Amino acid sequence: MTEFATNATAPRYPIGDLARQTGTKVQTIRYYESIGLLPEPARTAGNQRIYGQDQLDRLGFIKHARDFGFPLDAIRELLEMTDKPAASCVEADEIVSRHLGEVRRRIGRLQALEGELARMLESCSHGTVADCRIIGVLSDHEKCCSTSHEPVETMPYRSPD
Amino acid sequence: MTEFATNATAPRYPIGDLARQTGTKVQTIRYYESIGLLPEPARTAGNQRIYGQDQLDRLGFIKHARDFGFPLDAIRELLEMTDKPAASCVEADEIVSRHLGEVRRRIGRLQALEGELARMLESCSHGTVADCRIIGVLSDHEKCCSTSHEPVETMPYRSPD
DNA sequence: CCTTGAACCTACAGTCGCTGTAGCTCCCAT
DNA sequence: ATGGGAGCTACAGCGACTGTAGGTTCAAGG
Numbered sequence: 001m002t003e004f005a006t007n008a009t010a011p012r013y014p015i016g017d018l019a020r021q022t023g024t025k026v027q028t029i030r031y032y033e034s035i036g037l038l039p040e041p042a043r044t045a046g047n048q049r050i051y052g053q054d055q056l057d058r059l060g061f062i063k064h065a066r067d068f069g070f071p072l073d074a075i076r077e078l079l080e081m082t083d084k085p086a087a088s089c090v091e092a093d094e095i096v097s098r099h100l101g102e103v104r105r106r107i108g109r110l111q112a113l114e115g116e117l118a119r120m121l122e123s124c125s126h127g128t129v130a131d132c133r134i135i136g137v138l139s140d141h142e143k144c145c146s147t148s149h150e151p152v153e154t155m156p157y158r159s160p161d
Numbered sequence: 162m163t164e165f166a167t168n169a170t171a172p173r174y175p176i177g178d179l180a181r182q183t184g185t186k187v188q189t190i191r192y193y194e195s196i197g198l199l200p201e202p203a204r205t206a207g208n209q210r211i212y213g214q215d216q217l218d219r220l221g222f223i224k225h226a227r228d229f230g231f232p233l234d235a236i237r238e239l240l241e242m243t244d245k246p247a248a249s250c251v252e253a254d255e256i257v258s259r260h261l262g263e264v265r266r267r268i269g270r271l272q273a274l275e276g277e278l279a280r281m282l283e284s285c286s287h288g289t290v291a292d293c294r295i296i297g298v299l300s301d302h303e304k305c306c307s308t309s310h311e312p313v314e315t316m317p318y319r320s321p322d
Numbered sequence: 323c324c325t326t327g328a329a330c331c332t333a334c335a336g337t338c339g340c341t342g343t344a345g346c347t348c349c350c351a352t
Numbered sequence: 353a354t355g356g357g358a359g360c361t362a363c364a365g366c367g368a369c370t371g372t373a374g375g376t377t378c379a380a381g382g
Binding site: 186188189192196205206207208209227232233234 | 371
Binding site for chain 1: 218221222225226229230239242243245246247248249250251253254257258260261264265267268271272274275277278279281282285287288289290291293295296298299300302
């Protein structure tokens, strides 16, 4: 009943269990494997993926870092660091600092945007399109109060889950 | 009288001029045309696009709205409104309100994230990876101070232009 | 008139991080 | 033995572009 290679008590998870335990989607796990973020796992005789504890931990790390908004490239670097625990963690520090800077820059840009949008809404007199200040501001650069006008990054409307 | 052709003094811009005057890239203009956001312009004998003032205005509107972070679908709706100036501008109001709500939600999420990242950095003792709190927090859900843990939306590192 | 080189053309692949679909096969419980 | 849920591969699609390859057109200078 027990196989000789691995430990008899080692947990063996199919992909769905991994997904459930980490809150990741099955397709996402396969995607991570396809881009080399997760190593190829063992397979059953029927070609289905079987994971152990280390893979579960690794995926948990990835998921957690994604929840913090780190891009996959940064996560890749962070994962490499966990493989050499004796090294200095300066690089990790740098990655987080860079990310924090990016977050702060985004907050700043979004706050400027928030002010402009709020002003736009206030100035709308709820009449017709012809004399709508909202349309006016968008049509004519001069009518607009913004000083800088750096474009805001793409802003996807996320489906409310 | 001057119904032969449009107007002798009507400006005729090639795509590059349009790009320069609006701050849009040439490819982006062609992309907007391909998705039906800009109508197909007239062409020269040599098949090159030629635009008039109305197209320039329309693209300016699009560019401006994009700088405000509106997604193209919203811009499409706003453009439809400018075509019927007698209609009520309630819809425009709604689009802007929706966008503002989205912006505020993003600011909130990013500020929560900012706090967590800052705490992460503070707790790093600049030693080795093995005892790094940054790596620790990412590895172990329990070590983490966040209450909610909603994932933050994708955050591309934009190339610094 | 001819050449040069910038600007233009089409068509398509790549970006990021997934998500969804189609059309299979596999595994486990009844 | 069977039913259905879980798994498999491969590929298309999202948003909003950006970049590339390989060709054509245009305006200015010699």
